[in-house]
Amino acid sequence: MSAWKDWWSSGSPRLAVVLHDLAMVWVAWQGLHRLRFGVMLHPPAMSWWSTEVAVVLVAQGLVFWQVGLYRGLWRFASVPDLWNIFKASAFGLFAIALALGLYNRWEMVSRIALVLYPLVLMGLLGAPRLLYRAWKDSRMDRGGQASVRILILGAGHAGEALVRDLRRFGTYQPAGFLDDASRLRGSKVQGVPVLGRIDEVAEIARETAARLLVIAMPSADADAMQRVVVACEQSGLPFRMVPRLRDVLEGRSLPGELKEVAIEDLLGRQPVLPDWKAIRSWLGARSVLVTGAGGSIGSELCRQCARHGARRITLVERDELALISAETSLRRDFPDLEYIPVLGDCGDPAVIAFALQTAEPEAVFHAAAYKHVPLLETQLREAVRNNVLATETLARACRETGVGTFVLISTDKAVDPGNVLGATKRLAEMTCQALADQCGTRFVTVRFGNVLDSAGSVVPLFREQIRNGGPVTVTDPEVTRYFMTIPEACQLILQASAIGTHEAIYTLDMGEPVPIRVLAEQMIRLAGKQPGRDISITYTGLRPGEKLHETLFHADERYRATAHPKILLAEPRAISMQGMEIGMQQLREASDRYDRDAMGRVLRALVPEFQPIGDHAASQPPATVVAFPSRIARKT
Template sequence: MKDIYKYMDKKLIVRRSFLILLDILVMNFASLCAIVTRFDFRIAGVPLEYSEAVIRYAPLYTAITIVIFFIFRLYHSLWRYASIEEMTNVIYACTITALFNYIGMKLFNIHVPRSFYPLNLLFLICFVSGSRFFYRTLRMMNNRYRMDKQKHIMIIGAGEAASAIIKEITTSKYLDGKIVCAIDDNKSKIGSYIQGVKIVGSRYDIKSSVEKYTVTDIIIAIPSSSKKELKPILDICKETNCSLKILPGMYQIINNQISVSKLRNVEIEDLIGRDIIELDTESIMNYVSNKVVMVTGGGGSIGSELCRQIVKHKPKQLIIVDIYENNAYDIQQELINLYPELDLVVLIASVRNTNRMEYIFKAYRPELVYHAAAHKHVPLMEVSPNEAIKNNVFGTLKLVKASDKYGVKKFVQISTDKAVNPTNIMGASKRICEMIIQTYNNRSNTEFVAVRFGNVLGSNGSVIPLFKKQILQGGPVTVTHPDIIRYFMTIPEAVSLVLQAGAFAKGGEIFVLDMGEPVRIAELANNLIRLSGFTPGRDIAIEYIGLRPGEKLFEELLLDEEGLQDTANKMIHIGKPIPLDEEKFLQDLEELYMEVICESDNIKEIVHQIVPTYIEKSEI
């Protein structure tokens, strides 16, 4: 470290010495220019007595000037930060210098024309200030040249947010880029300027403007627009192969937080075009606050997000149950760091272990249970159907019985759209779980409900992380079928639905989210490739590999027999329970249990008898 400081000191001494030498040349050149100017710019016309007088006085003039310049700290400033304040100091220093030199010349009886003094002051100010700002000018020209070769930025939006972003990028010396044009759909703004940047057209001019101005980066600064309104613009932008960034939300303007640091990359979630679910946080607070809450599978994608959102509503105690110790450890450390006052219990346990579940419920007496522990990978469960039934069906059954026995108030089962007309054992197992919830709700004081939703963006094992990994490896990106479609939601949305369901629950409901339009997986792959800065088919190939075992082209959210009932949240609906012979169902479960522990090869056939809507894909 001492060596670094020594190096910096040496560098400063060299820089200051060079500046002093430059000033010596500048101040004497200013004197020469002053005397030559007095005699009509003719060196030969300068009387010898005047030129000798100036030369004879030069050493003293130089010494006085350097001392005064030191007093005014002209050798302590950095050229790159030269400003109006610097300019003011230069003027003051040069004026004082001229005054002292006038007195000095009179004292030493050195005669020069009277016009020499104001001319000398004028040239001295110009040359000294010019030397100070010359470096800054060169630096700005260099930056512009470098920016011309690098980032050319287009701003979409011409409001307050865009103005703030343009101003910051334009004035900052740390941001490597130049705003070359702006886009706005307001026709009255087209052709005008915002912070010196021309508004060149509407969204329909984005592609042509990208080519015309060689745009490399696009910033979307329309925080007041919903995701649905932004999607058509994003669809155009992603075709340009430019890097995309977006300003998150309207609250940034309200809180005066508009800055480049708030920009984020455009994610695949932005291209789905559906607004985030709005939560009734007050109702959630009322039933979570000061309660003992248990989350099974609490280290997984859904379970860990459940924990993050639950702790915001101040539970009395949070119990995380997970069989995977690494996942459990990660969420434990995260919550401990963020909420040191939280009463947190993390338990390693399997929901399939009856005695372990019995002990946990008896010891901790949870009032709310969110059951997110499950095997969910469709192809893997197809080749291990017994494990899917053991974990999903009988793990759920054991938790339901323990909840009933130990007086749990609400039990929320995480279900899936794959439970509707299932073509795979995972979906069928989840449908049985819904039937267990329906049956025990009619036999218990506990309110049992299920929450059914589609695919979750970014969850473990989901398609997005797989695509990203394949893109990093250079492709190909594998899609099962060009026509396969899925409903999607973000992890926070899925968890919001689960929490809201708990608030709405009266018992026996299957809550269904209005997930908007389904998304074609091939389009999702294309979008992700483009957002990663590549061109599909040219840089990264898309390969169709065929539907996997148990997979179907589209998922449904409701069985034919189920109708929809609205809730206070317009995006959450309730599917009516399908009539069920509960006694026969419980008997079928006992028979299924005996078969599954014997590792029967006929599990799928037995499951079909319990879930008539379950038909293997090969039979379709």
């Protein structure tokens, strides 16, 4: 007995399956002919083995092999395997008829047996496979009596696939489906009953002793997801969801993995789908350099570049731990690419010169920036140095070394800026515009709104406050913001870069803004608590520099459509070239002296639409101190 087990586990199961199938061919052929000839008054003599039987076995066996019948496993036998058996039986009939016709002109071959042969063979081959799978599934069901009982919300394709996956692993036992489709009521999916509607989940969970809820509705919109999540919360049970297909394909979820419901699943905004063909065509086999490569945007941008065809990625980052983490993650997931880590400040001309000379990039993505609005209101010098002067240093070096594309990652706060962050990012845009010409480096600016879960965003803050038991602090009950996910933001950057305009400012049509109050309530619910009852929300008032509502578009920037339906191209506004040159020099000198008053005056003169908001406005000097000549203007 042990010898048989050793033989079976050593790789012989496939041989055993081949022998089984050939035995079924022999049974079908012999059985049909004996039945046919057995009803004759004087049946001819038939032997159990003959050259004719050998011809049948060889012809049918070759067809089995050619059709690929042995690429699957009996444990996972399904409709595709039955289809292969059908093809093998049908093609086998023609192969046998041809072989026997050449061998003995069908002597002693029953025409009726020949017609019935593929049907009988299908049954003999398919039934054992399905019975074996059913036996294995039933063993898992019996062995999983101590497994976790779950209710599956959604009886569609995702729910059906989930049941099959759960039965393979045996850790969870499906107790039933819930679905709002009335036609499914009382039916069974993979042998699991549909017990009721989704809004009945609390009652049905008690009746079935379920311990976990799984949402198998990957195509549901935000409104439907919100309703489902509310129903799950009322049950008091933990809940998970089947990941969306695009999350699996983009590496954010593993196949078969159950993930927690994320806040982006409930925000009510459809993600923008990029044109991957255009991105891969532009990015393929390029050397790229990313500044701020250890940050939330920079690291994801590196991953997107690695995933879609870049051959070499240079990571410029001044935080050593962030640099090590980003490089290690990339080398683990994309080991075939070349990586050049550079530890240093992108505002240091020596660091940039070294990085550009070493990597020879064809595209540079400038993601390094300070972006915390309240903090930058009191740190003007660092905001100017990092967001403006470092951008000029990097952009000028890229132009002088002939880099093909320079991409500045900006923000919607640069439109009619009301804070230091917006003003410095707007001035960085103007710096790139001033350096652009029609025969050198292509300068591209990409603007987008708040990025969910990025460093310094409101989502990590809310999550920490909820973890500590509250309260969750919201500045104003009416405040709204535009949101997108980190991967989506990086895909927008690559999409805009691939469009091909020589000098451009791209803005994403981000749909409707999201009230921060609603965001806070949803995050509290996702934590299994109720807003106002378990976790309170307090309103602290707008902080210096914060707007009640952000704007995506400037009145003087005429927008037009691009090749991508959700990306708009803004026409750059006229700027004074001579004024920019003088102003940037004054900013550098004031930064070297740490003269914040002078930097404030120059910043407001260069960006006249900058109107400080809140307490910070009262402390600012007049914006008319510095006057720059405007007779030389450039508008493209």
